[in-house]
Amino acid sequence: MNSKLDRRKKYTRMALKQSLIKLLKEKSISSITVKEICELADINRSTFYAHYLDHFDLLDKIEEEIIQDMAGYLNQCTYDKDEGDLQLIERLLEYFTSKQEVCQVLLDENTDTNFQKKVITFAHQAFMQNWKAVHTLDPKLSVYISTFIISGSIDVIRKWLNNGMDKPPKEMAEVITKLIKSGFSGCL
Template sequence: MDRRKKYTQSTLKECLVDLLKQKPITSITVKELCEAADVNRSTFYSHYDNHFDLLEKIGEDVIFDMEQALAEFNFGTERESLQMTERALQYIAEKYDVCEVLLSSHGDMNFKKRVMDLLLPVILKKFNAELHLKGKLSEYIPLLVISGSIAVIERWLENGRQETPEQIAALIHQFTNHGLVGDSPPLR
């Protein structure tokens, strides 16, 4: 892809994220987006079907980056699990604007599900290996862990990332590996 196309796509993505900070995707028009990006509509439509398609592409970029980060780690040890969680939180901090919008009510309602679908096999593998989950309700435990972790990340973003990515990673890691009253050291 040539530089002009990359620049145009990047500009459109940035402008959509900025607009989503103000209002939901359903209240944004392609015309408004094109005006904000200083791009004509035909150029927009040469890249995307509509603004929902653009939002989905933004989410796909984040999911792709997360997949790449997850592939770097082996979850065989608790230490690597913590390192992976820290890396994920560092990425979210770096992509703060995009992640905050995608996880907000103004963003892509399917994004959380896509994140859960990405993380579920990893968490299932970890829990099945360590806890040998069995029983009728065992399928809900990994979902509880993932949805709770996403809720923590959402609140962290809403609060302006007052804690470091490492602190939030430690909190998620503590809960995931030791529960609320585990035997690991208290969080700072």
């Protein structure tokens, strides 16, 4: 009996998430109503409220799930000592490829979500932990450099997603890594 309820809950949440993502392709979160989400998902409003406070809560849960999933995906990897930076970026791009639709919607510059801020925070932490060259810099300077690199990388990834991922993740990782390293060379 419990597994049947769990499957129903999972299905309901999946349907609501997919409906919100579909609506976000057309309009901003502030223009979307719970009623629209429920109609698209073919779910009662009372069922919606059994899972989420409102549509902003649903969006927040989607964003948090993506960040946690991304962290888990990246933590599964072991990185080669010499190629770790490139491998980390390539794995991140592979993750975005696997979640193309939702990442493209949430990273769209016209979508008013907090997802980009969450990605920036996550990327900054990963950058400070894993990027070897950052440890050779003055700590006060490294904050500015990481901000510049992460913001630029996110814009490159956004462009790549919007271009239909026209290059494989490995090739894009090489491009981003070269851009980062050339930026670092001026600061060292």
